[in-house]
Amino acid sequence: MSGVASRSQCTPGTTTTVFAGIGQGEIGGTRTAAMHRLQKIPSIVMSHIHTSAQVSAHMHYKMLVLGGGSGGITMGARMKRLFGAENVAVVEPSEMHYYQPIWTLVGAGAKTLASSGRSTESLMPSGVKWVKSKVQEINPNTNTVKTDDGTEITYEYLIVALGLELHFEKIKGLPEGFEHPKIGSNYSIQTVEKTWKALQDFKEGNAVFTFPNTPVKCAGAPQKIMYLSDAYLRKTGKRNKATVIYNTSLPVLFGIKKYADALWDIVRERELQINLRRNLIEVRADRQEAVFENLDYPGETTVIEYEMLHVTPPMGPNPVVQNSPLSDGAGWLDLNKDNLQHNKYPNVFGIGDCTNLPTAKTGAAVAAQSGVLHRTISRILKNQKPDKIYDGYTSCPLVTGYKSVILAEFDYNGQPLETFPINQAKERRIMYHMKADVMPHLYWHGMLRGLWGGPAPYRKLMHLGMK
């Protein structure tokens, strides 16, 4: 922890820490207009909402998939094989589909944003109906979905793959703060290139990275950009003029001890400052100040003056799921964690970030879930009991530099479930190539075509006697 802070008492019981002597204040009134411009950030692909003139007022499909992101397109391809293309529809409003894991590298200038996107049309399984609308309401009691253009779609079976919602607006001063320089976020199309710009423009001062006080997708991404930024600043000779700070709401650096231990070694070696239990509550982008609350001492806030700020926004359930009978108490899709069938509605299933599956929300988890869900539905169609069990497999390639990755893979119990018979907690160049070059190919050409259900971890193969 380098000594950049000075403390001052504000009100009884409220301590404010002012970094580099900068005080506090309110930002001026561009919030409403900017909210309108950036409001679509929460859903990464919602900016191209399109209402199809061709859709009729009522449709019926044997299998209806909601959402055409990672889970939706993957299940659309798999369900085509089970039901026949003409019996399957996918509801997705966006013209473009993005491979979000690459945004970590886009924010660090190692890949372009364009390389992360393809048209939804090119990815929709041939013959499957693409309903280019936004789901407004799900009524599982009448097997009906309503879209924003007034169309009613009935179904026999439903897969919900609506992802989660980003909430930049829950941080005071955002999203309008993104109109200022020096601030970015790898979590949305609109803000990811701003991260790279802020990094390139860095001169001297604090480079600050945040992790919110909510569930997130890819829990490693908020710190991957810190390691990449550190590497970039070293490469460009600016690191000695920078204090690199990671303020996380979590009480740990990473949830799985094996990988957390390796990351702490890196953090110490590279002199990165980690502050646990600090939650970003306000950005005063005009003054380059970020305000954090100390979650262990309610009322205590800290102001950090930044030269660069990377924001990981608060996240929450998709509102359509939250407002439907399909949600658990917290707003997530209420699934059986073993077979991915809904806990109350047996003809409803789910996959990915919108669910309450107690594992880390990642594309790798979606890949593993897709194989189990495919099997569950094919058994149900034959009046058989689901037999394949999802073990919670998820993965996080922790990018620790421009040529190094620690490949974290684990299950529901937080136990490492590794693909390779080597110590994956070690930084490796080959794993970087896996992340940057191999995984995108597997995504576009394997997973989204329903041909690849994630890696077969070494431990499983050993268990099956197939090593």
Ligand SMILES: Cc1cc2nc3c(=O)[nH]c(=O)nc-3n(C[C@H](O)[C@H](O)[C@H](O)COP(=O)(O)OP(=O)(O)OC[C@H]3O[C@@H](n4cnc5c(N)ncnc54)[C@H](O)[C@@H]3O)c2cc1C
């Ligand atoms: C910066 C970043 C880095 C990441 N890094 C990794 C990584 O290294 N490895 C990894 O495995 N994962 C990573 N992820 C996470 C991964 O991208 C997600 O977990 C994955 O995309 C989840 O798939 P999904 O189908 O559940 O949701 P999404 O892919 O987000 O798809 C949800 C879809 O639902 C649609 N939708 C939403 N609301 C509606 C509605 N009302 N009507 C119709 N459609 C709607 C959206 O338009 C969207 O297309 C990363 C994510 C980010 C942002």
